[in-house]
Amino acid sequence: MLANPDFGDAPLQFVMKLASICNLNCSYCYVYNKGDETWKQRPPFMTVDVIEAVIDRILRHVERSGQRKVRIIFHGGEPCLIGADAFDLVCQRLRWALREVGHVHLSLQTNGTTLDDEWAAVLRKHGIYVGLSIDGDKPIHDRHRVTHGGRGSFDRIVRGLECLRRGDVGYDLMTVIPLGEDGARIYHSLAALDPRSINFLLPDYTHDDIAAVRASHGPTPCADFLIPAFDAWWNEGQIDLRVGLFWSIARLVMGAESDVDLLGNQPLRYVFVETDGEIQPLDVLRVCGHGFNATSLNVMHNDFSDLARDGGMAAEAVFRGMPVSGACHGCREQRTCAGGYLPHRFSRERGFDNASVWCADLYALFGHVRHRLGVSEAETRERRMTLAQQAAA
Template identity: 25%
Template sequence: MENEPASAPKTGVSAEPTAARAARYLPGFHVLAKPIGPICNLDCTYCFYLHKEKLFPKGERFRMSDETLENFIRQYIESQSVPEVNFAWQGGEPTLLGVPFFQKVVELQKKYAQPRQTISNALQTNGVLLDDEWGRFLKEHDVLVGLSIDGPRELHDKYRVDKGGRPTFDRVMAGLRILQKHGVRVNSLTCVNRLTGNHGGEVYRFLRDEAGLEHLQFIPIVEERTFEEQAPGVRSGDVGGQDPLRLVTPWTVEPRQFGRFLCNVFDEWVRHDVGRVFVQHFEVTLALTMGLPSPLCIFSKTCGKATAIEHDGTLYACDHFVYEPFRLGNVNREHLRDLLIGRPQIAFGTDKFAKLPRCCRQCEFLELCYGECPKNRILKTPDGEPGLNYLCAGLKIFFRHVTPVMGLMARELSAGRPAVNVMHALQASEQASAAGKPLRPRRPPAPPAPTIPAPAAAERSSRNAA
């Protein structure tokens, strides 16, 4: 992705009537709201957003004004043509705004909701400020919470510290218990870095057993050393994949390490937890194996439908591309709908596939990956072509490991049988093998899969990423 406004794709989009463009590109779009901008009460080492203060004038008041909040909520609802409109709130740390701010959010949503239209909310938080007042509010309004937690104490506290460098594990766990006490729906958002990347099984078991969580998202930390100054991938890399680590920060997960992490989690999940624990990477891979659309933008053929709005009303192409060249406009001066279907944003989305290197187009896993997220395309291919994904080697390890089992799960589901059958067959086969009995194939050993959510629902959940 070049560090310049995207050029129009070769689709004739500039000549396409506005109504036709809206019908073609608006369905399924999503805006991640950052009403407090980059302001946070923690100082996580790997955070890609804290430095965004530099985008704004010194002394900026990082709080979305009532006018901007109302303009955003009204325009967001007006731009949607679906029966359920989901808002996602992130930061920075949005709970710093307090419960009254989000009470105002709910009031405005009720004011502008269309007949027979449902409004829902998701909130990403580090959990440190959660108390009973928050618990009651989140439960009352059925807010889905994405909680950032990186695993057991010694893994979590390595990088997730407060402004004084103090550990945060105990405070995060206290926040989690508040949410569970009040019956709030919770997804875990776990960053996989160079430390946690070696502990896939341990992290998974902690989240399942000690934290008591059932919906898990694993986010690979990939940051170029220059991420504070330039948008990701702007140079398209200066190495051919053989030495990627010198381009990234010391806490960035290694490519193959991330692949092994996912494989370790998968091996635990497929033997014990199909149907009761839901891991986003596995759900998406199963959906794609069945020929369904990707519920997650990074594994879709195109992207551009997951934008980000800052506290001042400025809309950006993506929350990983909050850099000046990817600024689309401001909802206080232009309607959100017009920004979403403008040439720059459509080109940003179609470039995801249009700029794939030749080796990616010829890859056996193309339709499971589509080059993953453009922000991670910072390498050159062995042939010198720019745009190879930093995580490519690890993703291949993961796809190669799970594809046989995913195929069996897809076959079960397509036949109208529960995917959990695969887990049971795998358990029976392994038990028979351990007992020295001849294996009689009943059904192919394969992991069952969680219920595949509707694409919009999964996309909403996925955008709650740290």
């Protein structure tokens, strides 16, 4: 028995890292280029035994939690390196094992360089939604997202996108903010690729390595990019094109709870499984140091609920949510932003008891969205109370 069953049996999302290797060497990658080298100790691909164990543990957890919706995300490294045939078999096995669950949502996060018509057919067959990483137009993208030989990857990704379109496979675009670039121009270049949504990602830094970024780009480089991007999206009436960060901030300003891990300090509610079966919390925490997010848990021996028993930061982050930093107390956006993305709060000196390294950027962006929506802090509080009362009724 768990010491706290309600704690350990909470509904979860599951991230399967099918590959620990990648065919790109992106300059900012948190897996390979931020100091953590644990990937070198893992098998390049998830073995059949580990895949079967993951599926079994997912089924066990779903039965305990009672959740009728299960989201499984295929990740890496670059998951498409396992090949379309092997991926097809993994999906078939998952669909069969979870056939009694109400709704199973499968998605794939990929760099898109290996996508072809065969891949598109498999993705459509299993109803898989694709998140594709691309950093804007060709010159900017090819500056950061390069092969191990230093060649740009933009043209290969565009060919992959064309295969997804021909195969009628839906896709989002994931873009790490290129600091110092024109946000409106990058937004337009991404929108021209006809995605269902765009997700701008704040670059992954901690308080221990952000100083050089500020020295090069000023105090609010993310806001300097995002505010023009927001205005381009807002002023051109493209609300049907969902821009994840903007939607999430607007949602919070209007009184709702956060639906992303970047904002709101909600429990993460997802777990990662490495190629060797190790169970981990948020993958990006590896930017905090080599082996930072390692655990002693493995799907070959442990259920996902064992994270609750394991205690420590992983259990708190996944199931309960970390305390908001004292630095955020009294801030207008304490309840909405709530300190920002967990890895961005870290310092060796204070752990996670910091506001985000992008605090000033988030504050400026929240203020801009409030201005556009015409919603004050007081109105946000009133809306939140009303929504809570309606939910409780």
